[in-house]
Amino acid sequence: MKTITSYINGQWQNASATLLPVINPATEAVVAQLSEADADETARAVAAAEASWKSGVWANKPAAEKRRIFQRIVALTLEHIEELAQLECLNSGLPLNYLRARQLPRITRNFEFFADWLSQNVEKAGMTDQDYLRFVVREPAGVAALISPWNAPLALASTKIAAALAFGNSCVLKTAETTPLAVARFMDILSEAGVPAGVVNLVNGRGQVTGDALVRHPAVRVVSFTGGTQTGRAIAAAAAPGLKRVDLELGGKSANIITATANLDDALDGALTSIYTNNGQQCFAGSRILVQRQVADEFIARFVQRARAIRVGDPLDMATEVGPLSNAAHYARVCSFVDIALQDGGQLLCGGKRPAHVGDKGYYLEPTAVLMPSNSARVCQEEIFGPFAAFQIFDEFDEAIAIANDSEFGLVSYLWSNDLTQAHRAAREIQAGVVLVNTPMILDLRFPFGGYKTSGVGREGIDGMRHFYTEEKTVTIAL
Numbered sequence: 001m002k003t004i005t006s007y008i009n010g011q012w013q014n015a016s017a018t019l020l021p022v023i024n025p026a027t028e029a030v031v032a033q034l035s036e037a038d039a040d041e042t043a044r045a046v047a048a049a050e051a052s053w054k055s056g057v058w059a060n061k062p063a064a065e066k067r068r069i070f071q072r073i074v075a076l077t078l079e080h081i082e083e084l085a086q087l088e089c090l091n092s093g094l095p096l097n098y099l100r101a102r103q104l105p106r107i108t109r110n111f112e113f114f115a116d117w118l119s120q121n122v123e124k125a126g127m128t129d130q131d132y133l134r135f136v137v138r139e140p141a142g143v144a145a146l147i148s149p150w151n152a153p154l155a156l157a158s159t160k161i162a163a164a165l166a167f168g169n170s171c172v173l174k175t176a177e178t179t180p181l182a183v184a185r186f187m188d189i190l191s192e193a194g195v196p197a198g199v200v201n202l203v204n205g206r207g208q209v210t211g212d213a214l215v216r217h218p219a220v221r222v223v224s225f226t227g228g229t230q231t232g233r234a235i236a237a238a239a240a241p242g243l244k245r246v247d248l249e250l251g252g253k254s255a256n257i258i259t260a261t262a263n264l265d266d267a268l269d270g271a272l273t274s275i276y277t278n279n280g281q282q283c284f285a286g287s288r289i290l291v292q293r294q295v296a297d298e299f300i301a302r303f304v305q306r307a308r309a310i311r312v313g314d315p316l317d318m319a320t321e322v323g324p325l326s327n328a329a330h331y332a333r334v335c336s337f338v339d340i341a342l343q344d345g346g347q348l349l350c351g352g353k354r355p356a357h358v359g360d361k362g363y364y365l366e367p368t369a370v371l372m373p374s375n376s377a378r379v380c381q382e383e384i385f386g387p388f389a390a391f392q393i394f395d396e397f398d399e400a401i402a403i404a405n406d407s408e409f410g411l412v413s414y415l416w417s418n419d420l421t422q423a424h425r426a427a428r429e430i431q432a433g434v435v436l437v438n439t440p441m442i443l444d445l446r447f448p449f450g451g452y453k454t455s456g457v458g459r460e461g462i463d464g465m466r467h468f469y470t471e472e473k474t475v476t477i478a479l
């Protein structure tokens with residue numbers, strides 16, 4: 001059985017004493033084992049990153065050369081896309097078809113984006129200011145710790161790697177311990193493309209062991225984290241004594257408002273995509289669906305009919321639209337919300353159980369929807385992170401805005417409406433990092449993505465990343 005080890009200074013390491021099983025969520029079979037890096041091994045990875053950064057082997061490489069390497073990464077990723085998709089599917093349970101068509105193209109888009117950026121951007125230096133020549137130099141921050149989750153393992157890790165490298169940093173990545181396969185394979189692709197040894201290092205293991213050691217290491221200057229809000233708090237606390245810069249891309253409980261003026265066909269497609277794509281495990285899932293009373297019966301009936309027709313099953317089957325949830329603990333937690341919804345006065349509209357046809361292995365749940373009497377219900381307040389929609393009905397638009405904002409989270413909000421004033425009001429009044437009107441989520445690195453409130457600190461998008469991954473130095477020379 002394959003053992004995934006740490007990748008330090010361009011070398012795969014020997015297995016450590018602690019081996020964690022990597023499980024296929026579709027079959028519950030162990031498909032690989034993961035060698036957990038302890039604090040010493042993590043420190044060696046940071047030391048390799050630091051040495052490569054200080055040597056200038058990457059930071060001082062001309063932009064044109066960095067760009068060529070990024071282009072080779074794109075070409076090699078495309079060459080190996082099928083293998084990466086199979087690996088990602090094997091340990092994530094995400095449908096293969098979806099990985100190929102939607103999620104993995106994000107890897108190449110990330111590196112293409114920064115390759116273009118490298119060819120077009122220079123810091124515009126200098127101004128004379130009375131008796132001084134003054135200019136700003138932007139330098140790499142140094143060693144970046146990159147910590148990513150399991151719901152889009154390589155897509156999210158690659159965003160962080162591409163950005164860290166584009167701004168001249170070296171990095172140590174810790175991906176989620178349940179989904180290491182494709183990310184590990186990607187290390188070889190980076191090396192083959194010409195990324196020098198030590199510039200990108202990988203450590204694996206549980207968050208409280210490997211992740212915590214990485215965040216606390218004194219040579220780490222910036223910590224880019226995507227994951228749950230509770231983990232974000234722990235990481236912020238661990239980074240605080242070293243006054244490290246943190247970027248926290250955290251959870252959400254996004255409202256999806258459907259008004260009586262909406263094009264209901266579009267709204268229906270949007271609502272289903274938003275909550276059931278990626279097996280329901282999306283930070284920007286429209287998990288609270290707020291429907292205006294005049295159209296509620298029709299909309300909910302059509303939604304339920306479509307949700308019941310979603311094909312749940314083996315992620316390797318090209319027809320599958322929703323696969324198993326990521327892991328056993330997560331599955332148990334998501335399923336527990338069915339009873340929690342009922343205890344809070346909810347009505348089960350569809351799903352709520354294991355599909356009959358999938359057998360007894362795999363973490364499968366039917367696409368589920370509940371109708372809730374109040375936004376105070378736990379299923380309307382807590383991030384479930386599964387194929388689980390919580391409907392509420394509203395009368396006035398003001399009420400919908402108030403419900404949307406009645407949340408500790410503020411990542412994304414959706415509005416389906418053909419009323420221009422409502423669109424403007426949503427854009428202005430909703431407390432969320434992204435407001436989408438009549439469209440599902442669009443990821444685009446030219447624009448900031450990130451959360452208000454407990455959905456995060458910082459933004460992934462070119463401007464936020466430029467500030468996050470660099471230090472600014474003001475130079476003043478007397479003339």
Ligand code: NAD
Binds near residue numbers: 150210215231234
């Ligand atoms: P998680 O927080 O459990 O884990 C994320 C990563 O953090 C993993 O690699 C984990 O090992 C590591 N980690 C855990 N504890 C740590 C610690 N104390 N120190 C350092 N590292 C630690 O999240 P998850 O369950 O893997 O992912 C789901 C969550 O991620 C959801 O809340 C989702 O909304 C969020 N998410 C957010 C975005 C976004 O862009 N805002 C994108 C995807 C997922």
